């Protein structure tokens with residue numbers, strides 16, 4: 001039996017051994033085992049396909065396979081057979097992240113093969129680029145010319161140990177791949193390769209580099225055009241904190257600017273963090289038949305404990321809600337895809353509720369819900385909402401007018417999450433600067449058992465975090481230091497009855 005068949009058999013025989021306690025109801029997650037980055041996110045033959053870094057045998061990272069799921073509406077996902085296993089000499093220590101492209105009706109995956117022959121000597125690590133192809137979108141074959149880009153195709157300024165996560169795209173009549181690389185100075189850069197047939201690739205140049213000014217190694221790049229701007233998305237290791245930005249060990253950032261397709265240089269005008277919460281990394285995007293640019297990310301980051309990685313939960317990791325991207329006034333906005341509204345149930349609404357201190361409203365509670373709320377701040381300086389509230393637990397989101405910041409506090413959310421490496425100081429608070437609009441704060445909050453995603457001021461800022469409360473902690477309370485008016489409040493249950 002092949003490595004791939006063995007893994008698939010393991011999934012089928014063990015998927016009912018997953019502990020249901022923290023399972024999400026409307027987010028994509030693995031049937032069993034570990035998940036990290038989204039890979040090969042593509043709209044192909046009328047369906048959304050999502051691959052992901054997958055290790056079925058444990059709730060910790062292990063030699064990655066590519067898991068696979070597909071969806072008609074980005075919300076209900078159908079698990080597909082595992083797409084790639086680390087079974088060749090060039091990828092035996094992992095089929096690392098990559099992307100997908102459709103050519104002549106076939107689905108091509110371009111991914112990094114990772115080899116680490118001597119774990120005590122990381123200098124011997126090699127990362128090379130490979131292709132796999134499928135006619136049916138289910139079964140993938142690695143091509144015999146692999147690796148298609150390897151150490152000998154690197155410029156001398158690039159280290160062969162860190163060369164990964166190809167993002168493939170077509171421009172004019174050629175194919176290009178933007179690939180994350182580590183410069184000999186130790187920091188990140190993006191290399192560009194060109195091909196006319198997907199098999200032979202030529203090095204074009206460095207499109208942008210960190211020069212040690214923007215974190216260390218860069219990972220998972222994406223380059224695309226949106227609303228007349230060129231957008232570059234990167235996931236960056238060890239980016240220094242800067243005000244409220246980059247407080248996680250690894251940060252996902254966007255740059256807006258101009259991609260010069262003559263000189264192949266990216267000229268950056270704006271840089272910002274994509275999501276100001278605790279758990280958001282390695283996003284990928286696609287364009288669908290409606291022309292929407294949709295992003296999805298791993299709803300975790302490296303370097304922390306994950307409560308489902310213990311007591312036999314047997315799984316770890318989920319994806320964010322898919323979000324439509326727009327560039328408005330020099331900022332990247334994120335809006336949950338509208339398909340989610342099809343799954344709203346049991347609407348409860350309130351209007352013009354005056355709050356002077358705190359209030360809980362009948363029917364406004366739950367662990368798998370969407371809340372839409374518009375608050376008139378009046379003269380309050382500090383007001384907000386507590387969710388997933390129980391006797392001793394609460395997840396607090398509030399606006400501080402003096403600071404002009406929205407604050408997410410998970411210090412009392414439930415099971416402790418700890419750092420396992422690096423710069424973080426176990427702080428359990430994240431902040432982001434955002435203005436009231438005509439004195440109104442408007443929020444859309446998606447709670448799904450162990451995740452909270454809050455879209456602030458129509459997606460101008462987003463904060464995504466995992467939290468692990470008891471199943472009984474489901475109250476919701478509004479609070480303020482001075483009168484506020486809840487102009488509009490809608491709550492829906494979002495329950496799909498289990499992901500297929």
Ligand code: FRU
Pocket residue numbers: 036037053064096097098112164165219220281282
């Ligand atoms: C990002 C990343 C990628 C790599 C993959 C390995 O989270 O480190 O750079 O391809 O994860 O699982």
